[in-house]
Amino acid sequence: MSYERELVSPAAEGDDAQIEAALRPKRLAEFIGQARVREQLSLVLESALRRQRPPDHVLMNGSPGLGKTTLAMIIAAELGAPLRITSGPALERAGDLAAILSTLAEGEVLFIDEIHRMARPAEEMLYLAMEDFRVDIVVGKGPGATAIPLEIAPFTLVGATTRAGLLPAPLRDRFGFTAHMDFYDVAELEQVLERSARLLGVTLPAEGAHEVARRSRGTPRIANRLLRRVRDFADVRADGLINREIASAALNLYEVDAEGLDRLDRAVLDALLRKFGGGPVGLSTLAVAVGEEPETVEVVAEPFLVRQGLLARTPRGRVATAAAWAHLGMTAPPDAFGATLFD
Numbered sequence: 190m191s192y193e194r195e196l197v198s199p200a201a202e203g204d205d206a207q208i209e210a211a212l213r214p215k216r217l218a219e220f221i222g223q224a225r226v227r228e229q230l231s232l233v234l235e236s237a238l239r240r241q242r243p244p245d246h247v248l249m250n251g252s253p254g255l256g257k258t259t260l261a262m263i264i265a266a267e268l269g270a271p272l273r274i275t276s277g278p279a280l281e282r283a284g285d286l287a288a289i290l291s292t293l294a295e296g297e298v299l300f301i302d303e304i305h306r307m308a309r310p311a312e313e314m315l316y317l318a319m320e321d322f323r324v325d326i327v328v329g330k331g332p333g334a335t336a337i338p339l340e341i342a343p344f345t346l347v348g349a350t351t352r353a354g355l356l357p358a359p360l361r362d363r364f365g366f367t368a369h370m371d372f373y374d375v376a377e378l379e380q381v382l383e384r385s386a387r388l389l390g391v392t393l394p395a396e397g398a399h400e401v402a403r404r405s406r407g408t409p410r411i412a413n414r415l416l417r418r419v420r421d422f423a424d425v426r427a428d429g430l431i432n433r434e435i436a437s438a439a440l441n442l443y444e445v446d447a448e449g450l451d452r453l454d455r456a457v458l459d460a461l462l463r464k465f466g467g468g469p470v471g472l473s474t475l476a477v478a479v480g481e482e483p484e485t486v487e488v489v490a491e492p493f494l495v496r497q498g499l500l501a502r503t504p505r506g507r508v509a510t511a512a513a514w515a516h517l518g519m520t521a522p523p524d525a526f527g528a529t530l531f532d
């Protein structure tokens with residue numbers, strides 16, 4: 190993806206990846222926010238531990254960077270179980286999945302990131318594995334092909350997706366519990382930032398934490414990255430002092446605006462208003478206008494714009510709200526569909 194920007198790209202590289210790993214909370218008690226998910230999960234885990242059985246399979250649904258991988262690691266840690274990590278796109282053939290399933294230890298946690306992108310044959314193998322802890326290995330081709338059943342050790346599948354709607358119902362139904370991960374509020378992000386600052390040895394006054402939290406798109410991964418950029422700025426230009434003005438100047442430099450919208454968010458709004466008069470416009474047309482893949486616009490930009498009340502998804506297409514016109518300092522034409530609908 191051409192615009193899979195530094196700030197939200199799932200796989201950070203080099204130093205960033207190491208820092209991201211170091212900042213991950215290791216236990217449920219350290220995990221900030223998502224109170225409902227934490228409570229639901231702690232019940233599932235505690236009762237499994239009491240019964241001495243692997244817990245039900247868990248599906249996590251939410252935007253990138255909200256802590257799905259972190260929670261998968263926490264689930265394994267809380268159970269005292271080993272963790273195996275793979276992703277949907279890596280499971281192209283049923284054999285790729287069979288190789289993993291057949292070598293799982295009893296009670297192991299298998300994390301499949303982007304589970305909605307798994308190939309169909311692997312998906313079908315997973316149904317049986319999740320339900321009966323068994324896979325059918327097909328030997329031979331055509332009419333002579335035979336399926337040899339292979340027992341696998343009881344395990345817990347943790348699946349993560351940014352698009353639960355794309356999961357086929359038979360797969361969705363085999364999860365005992367779905368954790369819906371929401372954007373974090375400012376107070377929660379302040380806590381994330383204070384924790385990260387402590388771990389990184391950065392002095393972060395409350396006003397600096399507030400400014401960064403406010404502009405982090407409700408996402409801990411972005412909060413942590415912005416913290417590092419603000420720290421660089423403060424080190425070089427302000428003797429390490431992160432007050433509100435310094436945080437704000439640093440974030441402006443990195444093109445994060447006062448509402449936390451970044452370049453892609455603004456490009457989407459800008460195209461919607463200037464090129465399509467506020468909409469309604471279809472997702473693909475909008476994506477072409479900003480030079481992006483429709484999936485990037487849909488998964489990365491839109492959920493936040495919807496949450497901020499700047500964009501609405503309607504049956505007729507994407508529509509800008511009155512707040513979107515105001516945010517870009519423009520006046521909505523009298524016939525703007527979104528502006529009249531949402532005024």
Ligand SMILES: Nc1ncnc2c1ncn2[C@@H]1O[C@H](COP(=O)(O)OP(=O)(O)OP(=O)(O)O)[C@@H](O)[C@H]1O
Pocket residue numbers: 198199200208209210212213214219220221222252253254255256257258259260349381409410411413
């Ligand atoms: N609740 C939280 N408390 C503190 N830090 C968090 C929390 N959730 C996420 N983080 C931090 O945000 C970063 C990103 O989290 P994580 O990789 O788990 O997100 P993700 O939802 O799996 O993203 P993606 O789907 O894009 O891979 C981690 O480095 C972690 O330190």
